[in-house]
Amino acid sequence: MARGARRRRELRSLAVPFTVAAPAGARIRDRLRLSSVDAAILTLLGEHLGHHARVDLAERVRLGRVAVKDNRRAERKRALTKVSSSRWAGAITRASEDQFQLSLRCLFDERASLRRAIAKIRKRLAVPCGGCVGGVRGYRDRAERAQKQHRLEVLTARLAGVEARIEAGHPAIVVGSRRLVKTRHNLAAAQLTEAEWRERWDAARLFLTADGESGAPYGNYTISVDPADGTVTIVLPEPLRHLANAPRGRYRLACTVTFHNRRDEWLDRVTANRAVRYDIVCDPERGRWYLDASWATKKPVLPTPAELVVTGVRLLGVDLNAGHLAACVVDAHGNPVGEPVTVPTELTGPASQRDGRLRAAITELIQLAKANGCTGLAIENLGFDDARATGRETMGRGKRGKTFRRTVAGLPTARFRERLRGMAHHAGLIVVAVDPAYTSRWGSQHWKAPLQQQCKTTVVTGHHAASVAIGRRALGHGIRRRPGVTAHDQRIVVRGATGQAVPRPRGRGTASPPRTPGTPHRGGKTCRDRSDQLVLFPVSKTVRETPGTRRPASGPVHGELADTGQLA
Known part of the structure; x- marks a missing residue:
């Protein structure tokens, strides 16, 4: 290869198109118009369960990366049952395990991201300033190079910390959002007062989640919604049973819910006592409470x-x-x-x-x-x-x-x-x-x-x-159009033929050069009559042009496939 000549870049292989899977579940929401008494009871309940949920999460993090049989979930659940109930304890331990596994996956993603950035910086540092070796450019000047060397040290230190957390199996988890914690130190920039920040922080640390249970009344025993009148009842933990206003230690909210969105699907599940999960969410910015209902759906078979x-x-x-x-x-x-x-x-x-x-x-x-x-x-x-x-x-x-x-x-x-x-x-x-x-x-x-x-x-x-x-x-077609199909010819433009031809296998070395309108065609692949160089479909020998007559259109008629010219 001559010196200075550009090396031809190879095209990367293309992945096969695929059908995106349908959602695995459904989630709907309705507003809870609570009274001051109901809001106070829910806040007290969420704080009580949230405290024990954080204690359980800390215990799960201390165990580290262990097998499922060694995560001591049964022991933790028995300890939580004494201060709540069996079903609340099951929801708390399940949420702790999910949060721990999610945080581990985030650590693995962060490690991969840091490794990519470090490898890229090292490649560019190996090239002199202003130079280019093997398609890798060096940094512009010595000042930028020194800055990147410092950045490499910072990223390397971060990578060492992430790898140490992965090895120990102790991800850093902030219940209530790490971003909200950082906002505490910049209240002026966030345009918040300390009381407003505290209200958001306390709302984010509430735990009011009840897992569904098939066979239970209306699909959930802990938080139950009656489909007839929309009343909501909640099972109170043992220390809060004195606040119950309904039988069997339950608290009935004064408001009701309707679930306008996807109501028929929700009704089909609760009337059949199929599992439905409920989450009570507080939005302090708007001063509102919401009830979310979620459930798993069947995975449909979609066409490829x-x-x-x-x-x-x-x-x-x-x-x-x-x-x-x-x-x-x-x-x-x-x-x-x-x-x-x-x-x-x-x-x-x-x-x-x-x-x-x-x-x-x-x-x-x-x-x-x-x-x-x-x-x-x-x-x-x-x-x-x-x-x-x-x-x-x-x-x-x-x-x-x-x-x-x-x-x-x-x-x-x-x-x-x-x-x-x-x-x-x-x-x-x-x-x-x-x-x-x-x-x-x-x-x-x-x-x-x-x-x-x-x-x-x-x-x-x-x-x-x-x-x-x-x-x-x-649709499986190539992006490139066939040369010489859509030309500046009124008859072809009206016909609207474009380069949608299906590629046909040919022997190596037999591909014809691209043909443009007006180029003589010596073969018999697209035209049998050499008198018409733009015809894409066979023309009968009996049809001859006479002066002053109009040639019939040679485009595909109704029912023909533009790919092959054959009848559908």
Whole structure:
């Protein structure tokens, strides 16, 4: 290879598209309009159970990483039963185990993230300042290099601490949110008083969770909701039994609940005495109490992308971007149908508002898919885990690099996928996830111009072209269009034929060069009559052109497949 010549970059292998699984459960919420007495009783109950739940969690952390049979859950449950009840004790020990396992997984993820960042910095430190060796760039100057050496020491120390916690099996857990603890030292910046912060802290440390139990009255004995009148009764622990206002040590709330959302599903479970879990949540910012009901659902068998292709369905390709969603309908042959659509997503402000705006954008996508007869939606399987871990080292420097890193960190990839999965499933739609490699680049290269030629009133962007590429990949088609199909010819443009041909295997070395309109065709693969170089389908020898006559259209008639030209 000549000196200075660029080495051709190999394309990475693409993952196979897959159907996103349906949600494994359901969760609904209704407001509890409590009186002052009821609110005081629930606060006292939550503080009592929350104290014992924190004690049990600390005991579980002391045990470390042990087998399930050695976590001493039975002993811990017997000790908790003396100060609460058997069912409250079971819910507390189960929550402690779940929290411990979740914290361990977070430690493993943090270790992997730190290792990626450290490896990237070491690679760049091995290259001289301003140089480039093997595709790895060195740092710009000695000042930046010294800064990165200091950062390497900090990350190495953090990694040592994480590995020590993993080895000991003692993750750091803050009941009530670590972020809220840090806010205590910056009350002025958070615009909170000490009393307001204390109210939020105490509300976050309440424990009011009751696991469901199949066969129990209305699916839950500890927190029971009567489907007839919506009354809520709660079993009080032994030390608080003197506060009961109902038989068998229970407390009945003065308010009722209705559960308007998915009420029929909830009624089917509680009337059949199937397990339903209840959580009582306090929101001190709004001064409200809520009751959440959740249960597991059956896992449906969804069709695979290959099965969807056989049935000949339409999909709505969606490209997730910062500030908007680009979407375009793609038919079974990979052709874009209609004009592409842009759905804005303003994900700024409080978390509750961001979630509401994201749900509104997904609702618009679902309505668009139903209006165009689509069976499902196609999205990219985005993660950005590695990008977020090594972003400061690989995404550029200065103001431009910082802006790009902030954009990547602001894309709600996981939240968008989870919200879309649940909402699309309830709407009867299927979600297909594809590999995101090269969708933006190849989409802009092969589909931006044809889309703009097809759409007269919409300004087509590269994101719209990427949505077409995503939809085609979900249906098993290649992103590249066949050369010379959609040309600047009125007859072909009206016919709307695009490069959706299915690739056919050929022997090596027999591929013909790309053919463009007007190029003489010497073979018999697409045309039997050399007098017409643009005909894609066989023309009878008996049909001859005469001066002044119009040649019949050679495009596919109704019922033909554009892929093969055969009758459906």
